[in-house]
Amino acid sequence: NAGVTQTPKFRVLKTGQSMTLLCAQDMNHEYMYWYRQDPGMGLRLIHYSVGEGTTAKGEVPDGYNVSRLKKQNFLLGLESAAPSQTSVYFCASRKTGGGNEQFFGPGTRLTVL
Amino acid sequence: DQQVKQNSPSLSVQEGRISILNCDYTNSMFDYFLWYKKYPAEGPTFLISISSIKDKNEDGRFTVFLNKSAKHLSLHIVPSQPGDSAVYFCAARSLTGGGNKLTFGTGTQLKVEL
Numbered sequence: 001n002a003g004v005t006q007t008p009k010f011r012v013l014k015t016g017q018s019m020t021l022l023c024a025q026d027m028n029h030e031y032m033y034w035y036r037q038d039p040g041m042g043l044r045l046i047h048y049s050v051g052e053g054t055t056a057k058g059e060v061p062d063g064y065n066v067s068r069l070k071k072q073n074f075l076l077g078l079e080s081a082a083p084s085q086t087s088v089y090f091c092a093s094r095k096t097g098g099g100n101e102q103f104f105g106p107g108t109r110l111t112v113l
Numbered sequence: 114d115q116q117v118k119q120n121s122p123s124l125s126v127q128e129g130r131i132s133i134l135n136c137d138y139t140n141s142m143f144d145y146f147l148w149y150k151k152y153p154a155e156g157p158t159f160l161i162s163i164s165s166i167k168d169k170n171e172d173g174r175f176t177v178f179l180n181k182s183a184k185h186l187s188l189h190i191v192p193s194q195p196g197d198s199a200v201y202f203c204a205a206r207s208l209t210g211g212g213n214k215l216t217f218g219t220g221t222q223l224k225v226e227l
Contacts, residue, residue, distance in 0.1 A: 004156070031212065031213060033214075035217075040122075040219055041219060042117075042119075042202060042217040042218055042219040042220055043157070043202065043217040044217075045214055045215075048212050048214060050211065050212050056211070056212060058214065090156055090157070092156075094213060099162065100145050100147065100162065100206050100213060100215075101147060101159040101162060102159070102215060103159070104149075104156030104157045104158070105156050106154075106155055106156045107154070107155070107156050
């Protein structure tokens with residue numbers, strides 16, 4: 001099992017450009033999450049999904065969109081990148097029932113110039 | 114408003130001694146608490162958790178204590194090892210809202226010195 005994988009690992013964008021971050025999990029988990037981590041801020045939830053075809057807003061959703069067309073994939077889109085979106089992005093997944101722990105991917109470091 | 118607070122950004126401990134990492138929360142609707150460990154350039158990994166109906170949970174060298182009346186939890190690592198050097202995040206799950214969302218603290222950088 002690869003667990004949770006994220007593509008790409010690093011990316012540099014110019015202000016106004018768009019991009020999509022891909023998260024994939026092979027654990028058949030229902031729940032998936034996108035977080036951003038900034039210095040001194042911990043991890044903040046951007047968007048999440050409780051199942052295929054569903055998405056919901058988290059704590060800091062502005063400027064981002066998401067899609068969950070397949071159960072194993074959760075995409076995070078930036079339509080018009082801003083320097084304030086420079087951050088490390090983590091995807092996580094969680095199974096229904098059982099423990100409450102979320103399993104995290106290795107992260108994507110995004111810089112917006 | 115930070116609902117989960119880790120007031121110590123860093124902690125330095127000698128190898129073999131006890132490391133105590135603290136976490137305070139304000140939301141009384143939190144019912145489950147977790148600790149995650151994070152190495153540089155990696156994602157957080159789950160370490161240990163505790164339900165709000167318990168006051169202690171132990172797993173090997175790691176013990177989490179929960180004091181509900183004080184809205185405080187702590188992670189004890191005994192004995193501390195150099196490989197424990199990492200950032201530790203406290204997280205909490207709320208009974209309200211859907212999605213089993215977690216609220217994270219800002220993290221404590223633990224350094225275990227030889």
